[in-house]
Amino acid sequence: MSHTVLHRWKNIQLAEIDVALPNGKSIRHTTIIHPGAAVILPITEDGKILLLRQFRPSLNKWILELPAGTIETNEAPIDCAMRELIEETGYGAKRFEPLGQCSPLAGFCDEIQHLFVATDLYPNHSLSLDDDEIIDVIKVSLSEIENWIRNDEITDGKTIACLSKAKLCGFLTE
Structure with missing residues (x-):
């Protein structure tokens, strides 16, 4: 899964990630990587x-x-x-x-x-x-x-x- 880090703080990142959805669509999703x-x-x-x-x-x-x-x-x-x-x-x-x-926080954080x-x-x-x-x-x-x-x-x-x-x-x- 490719991603672009937008911001880092301690060991937490705000990133845009490429996600393949179950319906076959691909999206770019902004999330917090924790x-x-x-x-x-x-x-x-x-x-x-x-x-x-x-x-x-x-x-x-x-x-x-x-x-x-x-x-x-x-x-x-x-x-x-x-x-x-x-x-x-x-x-x-x-x-x-x-x-x-x-x-x-499943909507925007892992x-x-x-x-x-x-x-x-x-x-x-x-x-x-x-x-x-x-x-x-x-x-x-x-x-x-x-x-x-x-x-x-x-x-x-x-x-x-x-x-x-x-x-x-x-x-x-x-």
Whole structure:
């Protein structure tokens, strides 16, 4: 598949790609080429969930979301999940269960988000944040999170998707 890179930022590209459609037509499509991400649902021993209150410059506001991060070059999704959990929450986990994948922006981005549940958490170290990350870690119950989703206090798609998948797979009960 040939493509022309229009812009690069970190390891993300805005590109025009040639695509052969299932109906036999060929088109030039503008898309974001993304290396993928890991989304982590950290569950504490007492059944609480570690959630981030993070300032997002793209939205120019604070949002509530699960820990997540972009996969680095030659990094496996599970390794990204382990790294991001430590960097963004200060906790490691002895167990990671894969929940599958999510395609958050299929209309204009090829990003695949790999969803994980992390349990048997242990304190690892203080947060190790990127220059553009401002994060507060909070511990909340599933019922609080569900109320925040219902009331539009949580609108982050990856968070809603990961929580929904975890609940459907039996990892969350309350």
